[in-house]
Amino acid sequence: MEQLEALRKSCLALPETTERLSHGSPAWFVRGKKTLAMFADDHHGDGRLAFWCPAPPGAQEELVRTEPERFFRPAYVGHRGWLGVRLDVDLDWAEVDRILREAYRLVAPKTLAARVV
Template sequence: MTTTPPRRRVTDIVAKLPEATCTGDRHLCLAVRGKTFGYFLDDHHGDGIVGVALKAAAGEQEALVRSDPQRYYVPAYLGHRGWVGMRLDVGEIDWSEVRELLTDAYRLQAPRRLVAQLEG
């Protein structure tokens, strides 16, 4: 049985979000109408981590990192803004959770009309 690489799984999830884009080479910028809601990172500045850094609601970063510090982390450059990192290179990945976090981050940046399409 073959598994889909994390980068491809992330791009597949983002492709289902209205007007969301993934741009970049090794690292991907996840955006909607020019507003970034996340990044797919592969060994960013040599940190050895494959994961996603996502915009998060107030208090979510702290709660997630506290709940599972092996999986969640405070990402460089964005952590001070409340963004949360989720490792995709340790243990079993819960792709429904990844989808939920990506969708939540998207909701924080997307126009209401696009967010309404998710519920519709």
């Protein structure tokens, strides 16, 4: 699946990021601990191909309000401000990379986060 491979490439390009299954789906972790992103393919029949990641305060609400066809509040982690990003729509992979770098800076130790522009 090309979206998964592109997402994997973006996540693994970030320092000390690894991949493993979490709840049956690919997920990426910083130093094997903090979750950077989770892949979701029709999660509990929601019909979406997407990923979930942490987002800065207020970002989830703003993006879901202004672009609900591209962004959503994911199950389980949405109440903590995580952002759902659809992969089954016309994508700007540069934007996806920016979202992932922002998520990385939120969860990575300061020394690693400082390495990501």
